Amino acid sequence: MVVCPWCGTNYAAFQSNCSKCGGPIQAVQAVPALPSEPELVMPPPPPREIADNYRWKLMLADSWSMGAATFALIGAIFFLVGLVLAVVIVTAFVGIPFLGIGFLFLGGSGAVFYWRYKEAVKGVDILRNGEAVIGKVTRAELNYSVQVNGRNPLTIGYQFQVAGKEYQNTLTALNHLDLQFEPGQRVCVLVLPNAPDYNSLYPHP
Numbered sequence: 753m754v755v756c757p758w759c760g761t762n763y764a765a766f767q768s769n770c771s772k773c774g775g776p777i778q779a780v781q782a783v784p785a786l787p788s789e790p791e792l793v794m795p796p797p798p799p800r801e802i803a804d805n806y807r808w809k810l811m812l813a814d815s816w817s818m819g820a821a822t823f824a825l826i827g828a829i830f831f832l833v834g835l836v837l838a839v840v841i842v843t844a845f846v847g848i849p850f851l852g853i854g855f856l857f858l859g860g861s862g863a864v865f866y867w868r869y870k871e872a873v874k875g876v877d878i879l880r881n882g883e884a885v886i887g888k889v890t891r892a893e894l895n896y897s898v899q900v901n902g903r904n905p906l907t908i909g910y911q912f913q914v915a916g917k918e919y920q921n922t923l924t925a926l927n928h929l930d931l932q933f934e935p936g937q938r939v940c941v942l943v944l945p946n947a948p949d950y951n952s953l954y955p956h957p
């Protein structure tokens with residue numbers, strides 16, 4: 753099995769570019785099991801070939817965006833019902849509050865969409881232009897209370913340094929079956945040079 757190091761998609765056979773994110777897939781040797789520490793796999797230098805439309809796939813997998821979509825739908829229903837009540841049936845005292853609720857929901861979800869869209873663009877930017885920095889795993893915990901397709905998500909905490917300053921982040925991953933994470937283990941972190949708060953692990957679990 754081959755795993756895309758940029759987005760974590762699994763493939764049964766080797767292919768040179770990922771169909772999901774467009775990133776180049778290197779033929780990577782299997783990572784040995786602990787206690788012998790896995791050899792670090794470093795990414796090719798930036799800029800890398802990551803598809804622009806991967807940002808939309810990131811948004812589809814994002815729980816904030818999906819939540820905002822639900823709110824937008826509720827908002828649209830309230831807005832339409834309010835419009836019909838106020839304009840067609842002329843019951844403005846019911847129609848206008850409905851319109852107001854619909855407007856609030858639509859506005860709120862629009863703001864969330866805009867925020868998540870900008871984050872998704874940054875996510876593509878990290879894969880495309882991120883510098884490789886060696887960091888360290890601070891925690892790796894399986895979440896047994898959640899199951900997606902028969903798998904438990906793994907929360908990985910990691911830290912790294914850029915220009916003498918320490919940064920921390922956590923990442924939740926589902927496709928981690930053939931990658932090992934233990935506290936203290938070294939990892940490769942992709943970091944946006946001008947904004948180190950934007951970072952990710954490589955290969956992506």
Ligand SMILES: [Zn+2]
Binds near residue numbers: 757772773
């Ligand atoms: Zn990919």
